[in-house]
Amino acid sequence: MFIVLFFLTSCSSDDNGVMETPYKQTEFLMGTVVTVKIYNEEKETVLKKVFERMEVLASQIGLEEDAGVSQIDEVNAQAGIEPVIVSEEIFQLIKAGKDYSQKAEGSFDITIGPLTSLWHIGYDDARKPDQEEIDAVLPLIDYRKVILDEEKHTVYLKEKDMRIDLGAIAKGFIADQVNKVLEENDVTTAIIDLGGNIYVEGTNPSGKEWTVGIQDPFSTRGETVGKIEASNQSIVTSGVYERYLEVDGERYHHLLDPKAGYPFDNEIAGVTIVSKKSIDGDALSTLIFSKGLEDGMAFIEKQDGVEAIFVDKDNKIFLTSGLEDEFELTNESFIIGDSSLKNEGSE
Template identity: 55%
Template sequence: MKKRVCLSFIIVVIILTGCLSSSAEEMKNNPHRETEILMGTVVTLRIYDNDKEYVMEEAFERIRVLEDVMSVNVEGSEIDRINQAAGIEPVEVSDKVFKLIQDGVYYGADTDGIFDITIGPLTSLWQIGSDEARKPSQDELDEVLPLIDYEKIVLDEENQTVFLQEAGMRLDTGGIAKGYIADLLVDLFMEKEVESAIIDLGGDIYVIGENPSGREFTIGIQDPLTTRGQSLGNIQVKDKSIVTSGIYERFIEVDGVEYHHILDPYTGYPIMNELAGVTIISENTIDGDALSTAVFAKGLLDGLEYVEELEGVDAIFVTRDNEVYISSGITGQFELTNDAFNIIGN
């Protein structure tokens, strides 16, 4: 969870139609809504239940507490302590942090290492998204690449400890921490019996229930080739997560070449392929977080094939050539609204 504000690739477009009661009409126009800067990004929560405004305070407090234990940038956090003890000793952690790292290891194995939470030494070199962003030298990259290996994370379930086997290893859970926290907020909202809400953690979105008109929420997917907030289409969803990764989310330009933030743990450089952005629609936000990165890295054909094999997961692919591909599970749910793009395979 880098301390930076990121451009969101997802626009929350709430389109409510039909006859509404006066109470529903009020919530449609004026939901309980709060925004804060947390985890280095813009966090916005919207609750459409009349009597659930009090849940906001508890939700934001939960985010602050989780950030303090999961952020790599907070001195003394559990992730920081694991990194400081790399190659020295195991570190006992809380249930939530242990689960976060377990999930990170799982996705490392499931994606053949293209998603790797030990990528910290590499992201620390590039620092894309911060004022210190730069292009590292090849010698610097060669030095840290051997340290990136999720298989060198030792998890001890009995003692609930995490150990990085080599000195210099460094966890960077920014690729899944927001998604994990979003899922924990969903759990909180379910405990409080919130029936209609949108959780937006800097573009990691989860939609709870239906909108006040009794229909699925309409979520706009932003054009990843522009920073102007233009959407390329809409998707109808309820009780789903929507997460996007793309080339213009964070990048630096060096000698006329743009380097985006999605780094290849094998080469050390940003992944270059035909894709501009990938949006994942899934049951859990942590899955969408990890998969949006991994599927982007796989490229269009391999990424689409991979998604089609996953249960409960769909994707929208946007190429640099303004072509849009969607997985079979959301045929009829996604509507292209931008004439600059062509939809293929729908």
């Protein structure tokens, strides 16, 4: 996921106990830099609770390499053998992932693990698999073979060698859990940044909405194409130019098509999802790549409380209807595309 840059206006503290300079903690977790800022006075101790919660969830999901066998590892190890009991949180995470897989009709699939393990893009041992290897794992990818027992909290993968991979939604889920911790501790003004999965809580110290910069998918982190105002919202950006493998002059990005076995190949360079829940933004930012620009625009227009910013490979920006008057272009290298595109995709 791309980092999203904040433009924060300097201001003084107010009568509601909101400070100009926040309590802040930054750690390297889940393979990325994680930062949480709390602007409420006398809430510094909440940071410890937040990071403890993140560490527990990251370990259960398997996002920390040195944390031992995770619950997801155990589910994968017992594929085709027996159901595995998991925690309430992990059960709900897997259930949400299966629901999104169904919405995408399999073009987004949480059982993509055998394929992502083959390519392993983003790691030192990344490689382009042989076609025979790809053909061998594609039949293992089928979210419908994830059997969930709500009463017993068990997860069962019906076929041996199936593997769940929650990388497309895990950070969004954890961001929502962090937000719960903040709410339980009466924190009203905060920023959660899980390596680019952003959640802005409340308003900034001046009482205005936060100003959030939208990442340029073709440039280094911190370079933006525009900005929006946001409050109590998640902003998640995914794109094809940050994590990739280059073989014989051809670039393969990390967003893999579970049906074809190769990275999605369409006109989208990056997409930003604005939503109330971060898990929705995380899942949708990946799911949209499976649909392409026109169908992706039409899909988001049908989702309640969700908006999107698309950047195509020709430096055109397309906005869903709820952002047409909210997005401000700040980069002269880009232009706003034809808004009628969303209507074409829905025909």
